[in-house]
Amino acid sequence: MPLPLAVAAVIVVAASFIPLGYVIAASVDTGWDTASALLFRPRVRELLTNTVMLVVVTVPICVVVGVTAAWLVERTRVFGAKVWAVLLAAPLAVPAFVNSYSWVTAIPSLGGLHGGVLIATLSYFPLVYIPAAATLRRLDPAVEESARALGVGPWAVFFRVVVPQLRLAIAGGALLVSLHLLAEYGAFVFIRFDTFTTAIFEQYQSTFNGAAATMLAGVLVLLCLTLLVTESVVRGSARYARIGSGAARRAVPAELGRRYSPIVLLFLGVLIAASVGVPVISVLRWLVIGGSTVWELDTVAAALVQTLGFGIAGAVVTCVLAFPIAWISIRHRGRFSRFLEGGTYVSSSLPGIVVALALVTVSIRYLHPLYQTVTVVIAAYALLFLPRALINLRAGLAQAPVGLEEAAQSLGVSPLSAFFRVTLPLAAPATAAGGALVFLGIVNELTATLLLAPTGTRTLSMQFWSRSSEIDYAGAAPYAFIMIVLSLPMTYVLFSQSKKVAGL
Amino acid sequence: MRMRIGLMSGLALATAAVMTVSGCSNSGSDGGTDSGGANQITVYNAQHESLTQEWADAFTAETGIEVELRNGSDTELGNQLVAEGDQSPADVFLTENSPAMTLVENAGLFADVNQDVLDQVPSQYRPSSGKWTGIAARSTVFAYNKDKLPQDQLPKSLLDLQDPAWKDRWAASPSGADFQAIVSALLELKGEDATGEWLAGMKDNVRTYKGNGAVMKAVNAGEIPGGVIYHYYWFGDQAKTGENSNNVALHYFKNEDPGAFVSVSGGGVLKSSTKQDAAQQFLKFVTGQKGQEVLQTGTSFEYTVGSGVPANPKLVPLAELQAPQVDPAKLNSPQVTELMTEAGLL
Numbered sequence: 001m002p003l004p005l006a007v008a009a010v011i012v013v014a015a016s017f018i019p020l021g022y023v024i025a026a027s028v029d030t031g032w033d034t035a036s037a038l039l040f041r042p043r044v045r046e047l048l049t050n051t052v053m054l055v056v057v058t059v060p061i062c063v064v065v066g067v068t069a070a071w072l073v074e075r076t077r078v079f080g081a082k083v084w085a086v087l088l089a090a091p092l093a094v095p096a097f098v099n100s101y102s103w104v105t106a107i108p109s110l111g112g113l114h115g116g117v118l119i120a121t122l123s124y125f126p127l128v129y130i131p132a133a134a135t136l137r138r139l140d141p142a143v144e145e146s147a148r149a150l151g152v153g154p155w156a157v158f159f160r161v162v163v164p165q166l167r168l169a170i171a172g173g174a175l176l177v178s179l180h181l182l183a184e185y186g187a188f189v190f191i192r193f194d195t196f197t198t199a200i201f202e203q204y205q206s207t208f209n210g211a212a213a214t215m216l217a218g219v220l221v222l223l224c225l226t227l228l229v230t231e232s233v234v235r236g237s238a239r240y241a242r243i244g245s246g247a248a249r250r251a252v253p254a255e256l257g258r259r260y261s262p263i264v265l266l267f268l269g270v271l272i273a274a275s276v277g278v279p280v281i282s283v284l285r286w287l288v289i290g291g292s293t294v295w296e297l298d299t300v301a302a303a304l305v306q307t308l309g310f311g312i313a314g315a316v317v318t319c320v321l322a323f324p325i326a327w328i329s330i331r332h333r334g335r336f337s338r339f340l341e342g343g344t345y346v347s348s349s350l351p352g353i354v355v356a357l358a359l360v361t362v363s364i365r366y367l368h369p370l371y372q373t374v375t376v377v378i379a380a381y382a383l384l385f386l387p388r389a390l391i392n393l394r395a396g397l398a399q400a401p402v403g404l405e406e407a408a409q410s411l412g413v414s415p416l417s418a419f420f421r422v423t424l425p426l427a428a429p430a431t432a433a434g435g436a437l438v439f440l441g442i443v444n445e446l447t448a449t450l451l452l453a454p455t456g457t458r459t460l461s462m463q464f465w466s467r468s469s470e471i472d473y474a475g476a477a478p479y480a481f482i483m484i485v486l487s488l489p490m491t492y493v494l495f496s497q498s499k500k501v502a503g504l
Numbered sequence: 505m506r507m508r509i510g511l512m513s514g515l516a517l518a519t520a521a522v523m524t525v526s527g528c529s530n531s532g533s534d535g536g537t538d539s540g541g542a543n544q545i546t547v548y549n550a551q552h553e554s555l556t557q558e559w560a561d562a563f564t565a566e567t568g569i570e571v572e573l574r575n576g577s578d579t580e581l582g583n584q585l586v587a588e589g590d591q592s593p594a595d596v597f598l599t600e601n602s603p604a605m606t607l608v609e610n611a612g613l614f615a616d617v618n619q620d621v622l623d624q625v626p627s628q629y630r631p632s633s634g635k636w637t638g639i640a641a642r643s644t645v646f647a648y649n650k651d652k653l654p655q656d657q658l659p660k661s662l663l664d665l666q667d668p669a670w671k672d673r674w675a676a677s678p679s680g681a682d683f684q685a686i687v688s689a690l691l692e693l694k695g696e697d698a699t700g701e702w703l704a705g706m707k708d709n710v711r712t713y714k715g716n717g718a719v720m721k722a723v724n725a726g727e728i729p730g731g732v733i734y735h736y737y738w739f740g741d742q743a744k745t746g747e748n749s750n751n752v753a754l755h756y757f758k759n760e761d762p763g764a765f766v767s768v769s770g771g772g773v774l775k776s777s778t779k780q781d782a783a784q785q786f787l788k789f790v791t792g793q794k795g796q797e798v799l800q801t802g803t804s805f806e807y808t809v810g811s812g813v814p815a816n817p818k819l820v821p822l823a824e825l826q827a828p829q830v831d832p833a834k835l836n837s838p839q840v841t842e843l844m845t846e847a848g849l850l
Binding site: 019038041042043095109110189190199202203204205206207210212214342360364368371372456466469470471 | 531546552553572573574575576577579580583588591592679680681684697711712713714715717718720722725727741748837838841845846848849850
């Protein structure tokens, strides 16, 4: 393993432990008496109940909705399957807080746990749908056929043969959904639903980086770790790859018949109407109400340019930082590479606010020249979104067999040049997907940008937030609109790329 | 080959992006203590963004000094200044309420405000210490839905709202500095025990929203009969569409009740600022005739406090509000946060 790459990977992973270290150090600083007083109070119990209930209720709903939708578009002759397939990924282009703002416009009394579950499900079910659809597409139908030949009914085949093979996709998707639920801030503020993250944000506003906020963050860290462990247990160690030579056929899609077709179309229609229709119509309605006056072009253009700048710079930096880790994990599998990968999940499983608080504290105290600079913001993005880039990069590198590189070298090309001319181009599409996913995350990111960005920074989400929290819903609409438009192509890249890299 | 061109243009794009980001925000990226050029000041702004922007634009037009705003909430920016200490990039701090000013003053971070600035503001609207000055004021009100709450059922005192009769019948935004300023007035007027008791009653009764605007919107929609907010949300909405306030009326507690508290917005110059002169000039402008006229004629509907400029004629005059007497320098935010955390509101 080339030493420079290993060193780079270790540095990146070490940096991603900064937020965790901050939470631990601050907790130790606080001392047990204060800590226990802060932790064992009724408010924390309230927040714990809300947060746990949210995860427990939302995740299964997302799994059922996501898997059902994936099965319908991949395995049935539902009318317009190809169009539905793309539309079902589209909710990812709508930031959860925009979704929430739209729903609150439509139903002002929306709130509490049921409100939280509704918004979260509509925003995050594609995180299950996309991997589930991609996996279904490449499953070998022969296994199902054998089961049927042995006399198993269609429903039993689905639950006993298909669902178990989707275990990886479901576990991964469910993990992503739950981590998003723990980290989400804006969406739940609109509907007055308090979770750990919203409470940490409020604590922060009252005390900057007080003990109470850090203690709450500590609880959140424990919840995240629990989820990570749960996922790796659920995922298990069974093998899912097709054994034997040749390629799997595509499965023959099932006929829905006259009885089920209308029900299925209704289900898909309502799902898309609720997750994409409501926000789009609501944003357009506010745009019409606001008229031309809400388009303060200078402000809108500045926010757009800054968001694009942060998004592109953040995506590139994150992909570059993820590269050594991805390379080692593909070319040098083993305990070391597994440690590296696991390490990168630590920060990304923390909400933006905790990562931001850690970086604020570290940069004020130890790196003052970097305080409130673009560097720190980009670093925060990299910590938050590293796994998004890593997963895709790894898949891309795995598709570029080492043999091709060696062949190029045997023809007299230097190793470095062989890498640039052979491997990198092969890995490029997957890298683009990783970059798109990071970009999407940055466009929707609010809290870390808010706390870390240089004075004068106004991204789209900051502008949206500042206006909507003054109940200027019409003034916020242009920013919501641009965020959706900006995210659509990225969502499409992800959707089309997901089909290629399924199972890796 | 095509791939390589794609790669190169991707890299070029990324470089351009990085440069754009750092270019757009060069004030922050060239280090912490000395932000921006010599002809620019950085204001940590917890006042309403639109109001301060109006002040800043008028100030720049008059003096040529650029103003860069960093927006946040009172307590957030106040605590941030304390954490930054003498390395803060801020020159001026503006708040909506006074407790955060006291916080920064107690940390010894403010320079003395120049006498010619202080002379523009009557003494009841600024702390005796002269470390900062009032720049505007706002009155506590009970905003209620005219259809849901007849006038004879209105609370006589803010303290009434701890009564079980008010369970689920009033709203507030306890996470905001606005509400915390009201609690700090209560603490100063009635003491710690009474405040703690009131907060416990509040926890049982109140429905919480994020922001005073959201409280008023809920009252207007009839989701809840009433809520404790500041006066100008109603006036501001009435001046626009009235969409969030047409069903709402304002009840002023008066009688020197804690609920009649008038909160002073503060402005101060950081001791660590390397641009003392420009910073003092900014405060002088805000409290001077032109700055106060922005309050009088603008869309913020906050009360004027300086240079003899009367408030917007649509407002109930400040003198008629029968506000309780409180020295703004005594309003304490850390203790309020602590009490509210104990009560389970934060």
